[in-house]
Amino acid sequence: MKKIISYFLAAFTFVLLFSCIEEQDFNQYDDLSITPTFEASILYLEVPERTINLVTGLNTYSQNFNFDAFAEDIFSERVLEGVLTYEVANTTSKPLQIEIQFLDEAGTVLDTERFQLDPEPTATLQREIAYGPAGRSIDIIRNTSSITLTATNLGDNTSTSSQSNPLVTLKSSGKFMVRIK
């Protein structure tokens, strides 16, 4: 009995002693980089020509609105770089100017993007603005707290477009890389 137990204790010890483990380097975890890129729409503006024609005397529509999406800590502290994409289309009979301003919490203008639109027929204007190492300062995005949108009619208030349902539209989306780790 003692002999057999001894054999098995020896075998067990053998397994323990001669079990192997290849060299592991858990410090590699420090190298882990998690930087996903997310994209979503940001802002959509639509102004029908009939609305433009209704406004007489004042040819500018301006609206400042709160936009805390970029200012949320979970985003602003992690965003690395990104691209804002604008698509502007004008099917009205008037030349127009659309201006977007990014403002910080104190109301200081951080960035401005301006679009000059000819009267119809015009192609859709697409513009991509990069922020981060390859573009404008990413701090513009980080510190943006509100957006001012200004649309100015550079034409008249009477003409009508030959297009069906004439309007001016501004579409925009953001594509941002953030660091999770």
Added chain:
Amino acid sequence: MMPKRFLFATILWVGIFVHAQNKQLLYDFTEIPQALMLNPGMETDFNWYAGIPVLSGISVQAGSSGISVNDLFANDGLDFNDKVRDRAINGLTVRDELSGTFELEILNGGFRGRDPNVFYSFGLYSEVNFINYWPKDYAILAFEGNADRLNERFDLGHLKTRGEMLNVFHFGVNKKTNSSLVLGARGKIYSSIIDINSTKNDGYFVTTEGQNNIFASTLDAELLLRTSGINAIERAIDDQNVPGTIIKRGLFGGNLGLGVDMGFTYYLNPQTIMTGSLLDVGFIYHTNEIESFSLNGNATIEGIEIILPDALLDPDQDYWENLVDDIEAFIPFEETTKSYLTFRPAKLYASLRYNFGEPMEGSADCNCDYLNPGGGSSVTKYRNSVGGQLYVINRPRGPQSAITAFYQRRFGNYMALKTTYTADKFTLTNIGLGVNFQAGPVNLYLMADNLLAYRNIAASNYASFQFGLNIISWEKK
């Protein structure tokens, strides 16, 4: 950063060393009293036994399918991010899992009744178990994001996880109804200390071409996370009274449940035996210290929309807050304390054994041989046994099974060996070895499996270890 790194590695290690609860080495190892816990209808020849408190049964099992510590942390010069991307993010599927079980017997004993055909057993053990399926789409979303993945649905149902800590009080009856059949049943009272589960999730997140704007982001969520006992532990951490709280909740102070084990042993002929058992058919009703969270609803957004002339009606409105409010209204996040029911992971064992070799007297008083098994607790032992076993456990993504071939060899009444080959989702090369020593009344057993993995433990996908110490008495001649 150090704690995070070690947490990451520990989760993988725990996943590897704690697994799917299959105790193929212990099952039907009739020399070991703890085998009764796997089949209350096991053949028994003990007069009584008493487990050494806290040392009578310790088992640790772990498994990770699809990936090992070595796959990620081997010092192989490869870029760590490439390894994570190729082997985890893109390499694992939603059926891959990290799972584990730890069991510690606090008390275990058994005695033969006045009717020598009846054997009673009782005890208390603690159990911790968890399973986490790889949340593939969540991982892709977290690692790569949704950019340039138009129309690709991220399945929110990929989140399936469950974990619990509980004490189990049990009392079992084992009866030899005739020379060919042994039946057994065990009643269980579960005292849940902690429970956390999120297994009934559904929905998706998708980015599509927008109707007005460039993109439309749609979230269709039906997510539910239920917990019990976490609150109590959090308070205990603040009060620095964690052990006291765990003990209290484990001794009927937590959430209670009931369960039953059933099993049998049937002699097809004097040397061929069929066994089967169904374990943990039970439930726990969680009524106290509940904290559950749900996210239910559907919303599609295309950013802030300013459409004139409607926007002129309320030029001072907060478009951003309105958007956030709309999303919260469509997909409300709710916290509740509603009671809930969980079912225990039921397990099924079955085996077919052929005994051969020279018959021998067992430890029990037995005026019998292999053709005349005798009565009462008498059992005819053979030197060799060979057979196959089946194991099935109910899991959140459906049953998991394992098949085992085994050979058992007895050396007198003082030692028995069992070696197994098991194939399951974790490994197809699982060879295990169990040994039982009997020195007078002292019984000691040791078991370990997936021994081939010891060539490089870090590359192992599965391992288990069991150990126990008992005092056993037979009706001596």
